[in-house]
Amino acid sequence: MANYEDVKQRLRGSIAPIITPFNDSGSIDFGTLKDLIDWHIESGSHGISVTGTTGEPSSLTTEERVQVMEAACKAVNGRVPFVPGSGSTNHEETIYLTKKAQEIGADAALVIVPYYNKPSQHALYKHFKKVADSVDIPIIVYNIPGRTAVNMEVKTLARLNEDCPNIIGVKESNKDFEHVNRVLLNCGRDFLLYSGIELLCYPMLAIGGAGYISATANVAPKEVAELYDVWAKGDVKRAQDLHFDLMPLNDVLFKETNPAPLKAALGMMGKINPAMRMPMALPEQPLQDEIRDCIKKYVELPAGVAK
Template identity: 75%
Template sequence: MNAHPFEEIKQKLKGSIAPVITPFTEDDSLDLETLRELINWHIDSGSHGISVTGTTGEPSSLTLAEREQVMETAFSAVAGRVPFVPGTGSTNHKETLQLTKAAQEMGADAAMVIVPYYNKPSQHALFKHFKAVAESVDIPLIVYNIPGRTGVNLEAKTLARLNEECPNIIGVKESNKDFEHVNRVLLNCGRDFLLFSGIELLCYPMLAIGGKGYISATANILPGKVAEVYNAWEAGNVEEATQLHYELMPLNDVLFRDTNPAPLKAALGMMGKIKPRLRLPMDVPSQSIQEEIRTVLNSYGLLNKIGSESQ
């Protein structure tokens, strides 16, 4: 049997691929120096891969030029130390093609392409969109299915058809609370299809059904501990992985008291990692939510490690 044309990168794409936030300055400009610092922190802390300009990176608040600038800065900062998988999807088909081609040209290991949001395409239209993107590049693609924010679910059979017809569609990030659906993804696409969780409380359970890892916003706060869940599971330390899963739950919960990444940026601001800026129409959480965040961070000892936290 012939090896899959992207077998080498498929073996590397696993574990905790951290979806790094996009930091802004006080005047809402890109803070690229802080982005570099965050990426170095993630890699030093044990994250298995880096992604930018996915949901957590606020891509809809960035211009196309800014998205490419963030991608290029991140690619340079990663410097081949771990796989780099930028988000290149948009609600606009031509923009998606442009960004995905840019990812290929800069040397990204793969690109993550979201189901177009707001449009609510049919399954037939989704198939045509993703097939056209796949045929426009030679790098592997991870489809990003997040029905809570796109308004439409990419069905397992549609994904299986894409997997069959497009050799470079090698996996999916499922930010889907329907656990039956994610089981059917592997049933229909095959067990070698890369399945990543984008739902924090399903990161660990998804490993048990054959998932390869997760792309979790919580990695922005505790990159080491989030990576350790996968490390423990891969080493066969089920009890340790289970313990870490439950240990992370209070943090997972508070980071979604408001729309991601607003609580996340508030938390990173409290930790001294960034200026907690979001561009309108996004904004920081209410004071009551911020107090919840502060209480939870304090329970993890994170407010005592400002500037040096390396979990």
């Protein structure tokens, strides 16, 4: 049986969920993807994730998801842990992508609760058990009921943790803070708990969380990583300050469905061509103006962008 203790020690902090950059034609901009990953690592992000919610996986073909995972893994080049999203609403596709994550050398795979079809708790157990049994790579369950329309209950997660040694943690994009407390109570305090809710990144650290996978890191990777670093050093006051300093940015980046505001912001910063694939679209001008007014308080915008 594989020992996952080493990877569990390394998978801590700010694991940045990178957007998928597109060209005007709609093709994937792999050069910009590499540049973004380099920028994140230089800025202090503790890990890199792609093809999660922020990476628009439902707008990618299965082949494109593999291509993004491969390109990102090559760009990371072992400098920090790499955790691609490999989940889907399709069971066999999830197994295929998770196996691909293992083949390319990912440190773990982030597997979302299947969306749209609203499986029962028993069905969720069977799905994740078979995915976990199909690979040796560590699995981080991704619970995001606001997107999937079903919540993985604590008892289901605890059962999977007991029966599947390679299910080592969960990303909880769950605003129910009582729920996330009970995750650690029932799965054990060495179970890796990550926040996927920006305003709960700091509170989850306080109860023993391993870190967070926060979309806001795309705009402010240094500050989001620093929040974990200062907490780990015991500087509670600085962690609290960062938590509240980032709140206006967190708020504006989620005024519409992620990653539309995020891509608009990165376009203003000159980091990407802010293109999205339909049916997603960039925010209309009033929100773009609000985003620009907010982010210029955090980053220096190119001449002509900041008004």
